Amino acid sequence: MAVNTKIALVTGSSRGLGKNMAIAIAKKGIDVIITYNSKKEEADEVVKEIENLGQKAASLQLNVAESNTFDSFLENISLTLKNTFKTDKFDFLVNNAGIGIHNSFVGTTEAEFDQLTNIHFKGPFFLTQKALSIMNDGGGIINISSGLARFSFPGYAAYASMKGAIETLTKYQAKELGERQIRANVVAPGAIETDFGGGAVRDNEELNKTIAGVTALGRVGLPDDIGGVVAFLCTEDARWVNAQRIEVSGGMYL
Numbered sequence: 224m225a226v227n228t229k230i231a232l233v234t235g236s237s238r239g240l241g242k243n244m245a246i247a248i249a250k251k252g253i254d255v256i257i258t259y260n261s262k263k264e265e266a267d268e269v270v271k272e273i274e275n276l277g278q279k280a281a282s283l284q285l286n287v288a289e290s291n292t293f294d295s296f297l298e299n300i301s302l303t304l305k306n307t308f309k310t311d312k313f314d315f316l317v318n319n320a321g322i323g324i325h326n327s328f329v330g331t332t333e334a335e336f337d338q339l340t341n342i343h344f345k346g347p348f349f350l351t352q353k354a355l356s357i358m359n360d361g362g363g364i365i366n367i368s369s370g371l372a373r374f375s376f377p378g379y380a381a382y383a384s385m386k387g388a389i390e391t392l393t394k395y396q397a398k399e400l401g402e403r404q405i406r407a408n409v410v411a412p413g414a415i416e417t418d419f420g421g422g423a424v425r426d427n428e429e430l431n432k433t434i435a436g437v438t439a440l441g442r443v444g445l446p447d448d449i450g451g452v453v454a455f456l457c458t459e460d461a462r463w464v465n466a467q468r469i470e471v472s473g474g475m476y477l
Contacts, residue, residue, distance in 0.1 A: 228279075229362075230254045230313040231457055232300070232354070234287055235320025237266035239417040240367070240449050244317055247450030248457050249273040249280070254308060256300065258285035258320065281307045287320045287346035288338065293353050301357055314362035315457045316354055318347035318389075321367070323419050328380035336381050343385035348392060361404040365456050366393050368411040368468065374476040386411070390468055397466035406465040410453050413472025415444040439474025448473070 230253065236245040237259035245255045246269070255273050259266035259282060266282035273280035281303045285296050304310050321343055324335050351364060368390050371383035389409070396407035414434045416425035423430055424443055435442050452471050455461050 228252070228254050229315065229457065230256065230304070230308055230310070231315035231317060232256045232258070232313050233317040233319055234258045234285060234350070235260070236317075237262045237269055237282070239419060240412065240415060240446050241317075241319040242269050243446040243450035244319060244453040245269055245280075245450075246272055246276070247454035248315075248317075249276045249278040251454050251458055252278065253315070253454075253457055254279040256280070256303060256313065257282045260284070260286050260320070279308055285320070287350060288341040290341070290345060290349045293350055296350075297353055297357065300354075304357070312357050312359045314359050315365065316351060316358065316362075317365045317367070317453060317457075318351065319367045319453075320346070321419075323379075324382060325378045325423070326381070327378055331381045339381050339385050343382070344388045344392075347389060351396070355400075355405075358405065363405060363456060363461075364393070364396055364400075364407040365453055366390075366407070366409050367453075368409045370411055370413040370470055370472040370475050372411060373470065393468075394466050401465070406456075406461075408456055408461075408464060408466065409468040410449070410456070411468055411470040411472070412449050413438065413444050413470070413475040415446060415449065417446055434475070437476050438472065439477055442473065444471070444473055 231248045233245045235241040236257035245257050249255050257269055270280040270282050283299050366389050368386040371379050372386040393407045393409045414424045431443050449471050
């Protein structure tokens, strides 16, 4: 086992896109810490899958909506780094955890707005800020956005606004953390067949057809279309990619 194995922390990675990212990262020879909100058994299965690939892995509980828990979470990360990975710092942070709330601009409630803000903007903002103390110089931040920050699809005004905020934040992170050689980039998936947002894209045949029809490559995205792009950003091949928004949508709404 190489002494210099890198370590990535992927939030919300017990299922869906996050799981796919974590496994794709492990296939690059990088160890992975995954987080889950409530699905501990699913997280443990992902850990086993990563270990079967020959990499070290661990899972920890995290609700990114509760920023008051971040200090204790990072203490747990430090213990895990020491006990499982025999080190004191990690290299890559993938801010993936999220939920989808579908509601019109007019219908969005303040409670929904606050929930989306806490999960998609405040959470990643302060988790990243606090994690910097245990991140290695020369590592990277990958913030997960959405194609909805570029094109509009009715019902996602609040969600997409948070993703727009994350995209702006990413540029500031790249600029201000450059002195530590920490890169910051955005990966913005298009519509993907997962259980996200109640699984509408996967399960609603009419919606699936509609999205395929406005996508240059003629189909809806799959989780396997996304993970490898995030994994690439955790490799030396991506060392000169910084402050970029990489949309992975098959060419939606061109």
